[in-house]
Structure formats: structure tokens, C-alpha cells
Amino acid sequence: MTLVQPSDSEPGKAGSAIAFQLDPASGVPTFLQLVQQVEHALRLGYLTTGDQLPKVRDVVADLAINPNTVMKAYRELEHKGLASGRPGQGTFVTGTLSQAGLPEIAGLRRALQRWLVDSANAGLDEDGMVALFSSTLRDFRERGAAAESRAARSAPREVGGGVA
Amino acid sequence: MTLVQPSDSEPGKAGSAIAFQLDPASGVPTFLQLVQQVEHALRLGYLTTGDQLPKVRDVVADLAINPNTVMKAYRELEHKGLASGRPGQGTFVTGTLSQAGLPEIAGLRRALQRWLVDSANAGLDEDGMVALFSSTLRDFRERGAAAESRAARSAPREVGGGVA
DNA sequence: ACCGTTGTACTATGACACTAGTACAACCGA
């Protein structure tokens, strides 16, 4: 034991740290799940420059995975310019991905919560909701692409999706 | 050349066949993406007993993947009792997963479409929408679990997620 | 200066996903 006593919101953690969570059934590689969760938090503004990510050894203990796996995730984030490790201190966010304002996101989130409740009331389970979201999003993407190809005769546009 | 001429809706395909689509960036194994897409279509009632799945060789040609990979997906579906291969004919749906009525789903889908439009108007890109959905769903799951653990003192319940 | 914390590097090993290539089996229609 040292000086830190574990609790729900551990002391010594700067900013709002996120809590990683794994979904073994998803088929997504562990290290990628970590990367994606950080990116999601960055997109939604739940994490910003200066915030600390969970310490490698903490993640290892919480998720029962190998340090190398956590390192692979953090290295990927560093490579994308989103985080940086500081030996002796921790790993910290160095970039951001937020695109919409926090209030807008909060509103969208509430609307989505209502939709989830409606879905549950309609008899859908969680997998069903995911299925419907995936399907609707795919449609949305295709419609958008179709609309663009209709309008882009003279204004070609890049559609690449990297984080750059 | 044989008798079939490729077009947008190929002749010779019974029922409503689904069109597979891969997302290389997702990290999800190819064969699992195929399985999940069929399961999603089954959940939403877009595919039902008797419908034909894309022929192995068609999938191979369309997605530029190996027959073994498609077979792995179809074998998994067969193992779950959802599909069955008939040499010389194709692979057909043998089970269903739909839980809510088609009209309910259509309504939920429209609501979700509106939400996607709103999100786009708020400045969110597709990744942002996925991020917000994932985050909100995770909350939803935790809230539900909390509500259950509050009410389930005397009525324990299974939460397993398999397709059985 | 020392010690503990934290990030980082390295090798080796097992499991899994995907591929290439070949061959065979079941079914349908002419």
C-alpha cells in the first residue's frame, strides 16, 4: 500500500479521467477498444487537452489485461497526436476532436435517451437497438452519398475518414 | 458467360437478399461482420425464414475476400440455427430473431433518422454520431442495470446476451 | 541523493483471422 487509497473517484487524478470498459463479444481488438473509447470521449468533449488518462497499471488491474496491450493503445493515441505519456506522472491528452458544442451534444444525448426508452418499450433489446442504429446509419450514409453525387458534378469532394 | 447477367437487382435471387458491406476501420473480423449483418437484418425483420443469403461466390467477388471467410460466417450462422446451406442452390435463412413488430420498428427508424439529421445539423460527423450513440447506450445499460439491481432483490434475472 | 511511481522497451509464445490453392459433394435443368 502506498498513499493512494482506492475509491470511486480516486484522488490524484487530474481532470476527468475516463473509465475503460471492454466488450469481449464485439470482436474488436482490446487495444482498439481503448483507442476508440478515448476518441469518442474526445469527440464528445468529455475529455480535453490536459486531462489524464487512466494509468497503465490501473487499466491493467481493472480490465485484467496485459500492459503491452494498454501500451499499444496509448502508443496509437500518441501517434495520432491525441495523448502523450510522461514517465512518473501518467498519460495525458494533448489534442481534441470535438466538433459540436457541449450544449448541442447534451441536447442530442437527451433526445437519444428518449429514443432508447421508446425502443425498449417497443420490445427491442440492446442488440436490437444497435441493429436498428447500424442499419439506419448505413442508410443515412448512402442517402448522403447519393445526395452528394447528385450535387457534386462540378464540385468533387474528399470523403476520407482518418483522424489526420 | 452463363445465363445470369449482373445488374442492380440480380434475377434468380429468392426473397430479399441482403447486401454485405465491410468496414475495415472497425477492427471487427470480416467473418463476424457478415454474421452480425445477417443477425441485424433478422432482428429488424428485414430477413426471414426462407430468404436467400448472398451466394458464397458472389460475396467473394463483391467484397474481394476468401471463400473460407464467407464459409466461416455461414457456418457460424448455421451453428446458431439461423441459416442452412443447400449445395447447388444457395444458403437460406432458417430462423428468425425479430422481437418487435415491423410497424414499431419503422416508427423507431423514422425517429432515428430525424435524430441523425439533427446531429448532422449540429456539426457532428458520422464518427461523432457513433460516439454519442455508444456513450449514451452505455449509460442506458448502466442505468438499467442499476434500476434492476434496485428491484431485483427478490427476483434475480438472467442478463446473458447470446442468441441461444 | 534516494525511493517509489509511472511510462516504455524487449523477447518469446500461443491463439486466431485471413489467404491461397485444390478438390469434392449435392442439387438442378436440359
Added chain:
DNA sequence: TCGGTTGTACTAGTGTCATAGTACAACGGT
């Protein structure tokens, strides 16, 4: 019955993911 279509089986090889285990480097506080 024959030929084409389709599903299926098999082997072998490659790359990635995750693991265990060990060791080192950078930083802060006392």
C-alpha cells in the same frame, strides 16, 4: 445422363493480437 452451379472440406502459410516475464528510463517528493 451430363454439365453447370453452389456449398463444403482440407492443407499450408502469413500476419496480427494478446500474453508472460524481465528490465530500464524519466519524473517527483522527501
